[in-house]
Amino acid sequence: MSVLSNAAVLLGKELRTEFRSRELLTTTIVFVVMVIILFSFTFNSFSEDSRRFAPGLLWLSFLFAASLMLQPCFLREQSNDTLSALRLSVSDAFAIFLAKLAANTLFLLITEILLLPIFAALYNVQVVPVLHWLLLVFVLGSLGVSLAGTALSAISAQARMRELLLPLLLLPLLTPVLVASAEVTVGLLDRNPYMQWKGVGFLALFDVVFLTALWLFGEYLLEE
């Protein structure tokens, strides 16, 4: 129980830090809007192709955004020299990861929800009738992205060329999330929307596997 309460306190700290400046969220949102607009120039978004390609582009832009947004997650602690303090403040390093994970998932979700109307307008797809299912996919997908991303940003923060390294480590690792979420979204944006529960289950499986890995190996990631 103490892990969860510690994590809750740390999550409060993460959110306070971000909402004081909002710099991370603002930059990410601007970036992701830019990417989605640029993608829309590359094909005729009023054709039938739009339904097939748009979900993939949507998730690709989320992944690009995440690989930038997750960058400061541990780097911030390092440049402020607060990592050791953080490490000493809790008995279990997993609490630190849980807090960062929750914060990152939340930031990603905010970005995704703000992007959704722009996406629907640009690519001419109907999102309102399937909104609740889309949100479910967003939550599970973002959780997967944040899980792998939080762990890897702890790794890349300790290396040289870290800005370039994180996407290189993260993007191949996220292939399953990209495929599964894009495929489920294709079904939801179809002319006759349908839900692929198999895909949702798969995303949940990915989340469980990486959450367990983070729980088992998290403390080693922050070893001094």
Add this chain to the structure above:
Amino acid sequence: MGKRVVTAAIVFAFVATATYASFYIAPTERTMGLIQKIFYFHASCAWAGMTAFLVCFAGNLLYVWRRGDKWDALGVASAEVGLAFITIVLITGPIWAKPVWGIWWTWDARLTSTFVLWLLYISYLLLRTLVEEPDRRALLSALFGIFAFLDVPLVFGAIRWWRTQHPAPVIMGGPGSGLEPTMRKVFFFNVLAMHILMGFLIAARYGLERLRCEVEAIQREEVL
């Protein structure tokens, strides 16, 4: 030195015999003709590469739990050797696929997961070049190796569920599958030869890595 030469000669003899057997002993396949011969090389390299990555995963786990430079050296040695084998697989695969399927590449479960695996281990080796401090390098790359290995079944599952084209497993693939007896013998001899080659290369690279670490440690002492 003498021992190394003798071992190398034995390894060479195995690989040469296996190659001879696949060209002159195994019968020529009826529909595919000569191009099918590449299968003995392609599939046995794939098996050897996968075994090498399994060794790498074991080395990574042992480093995280037990520590000790030898596990790190085992990790890097087997990752590099595995990568070499998988590169061969990714080159010989399309050479076979073009005349048989009519295309060089397709998004199939085994192709894609092998390709992602290849990318992940390139990232693993890249990460190692970007962390200076030896202990930190060993720990971070071991952790990344573990995450990468856990990801592979998920990549495989994701692609398998949504798109697939690779021929159904011929070996251990269930009823109706199977090889002609001579082909089978030749194939397993090839697998054996490639594993012997893999073991030899890993041992050589392991020795090299240990020497490199020693040199690095001596240099470090000199500086201090």
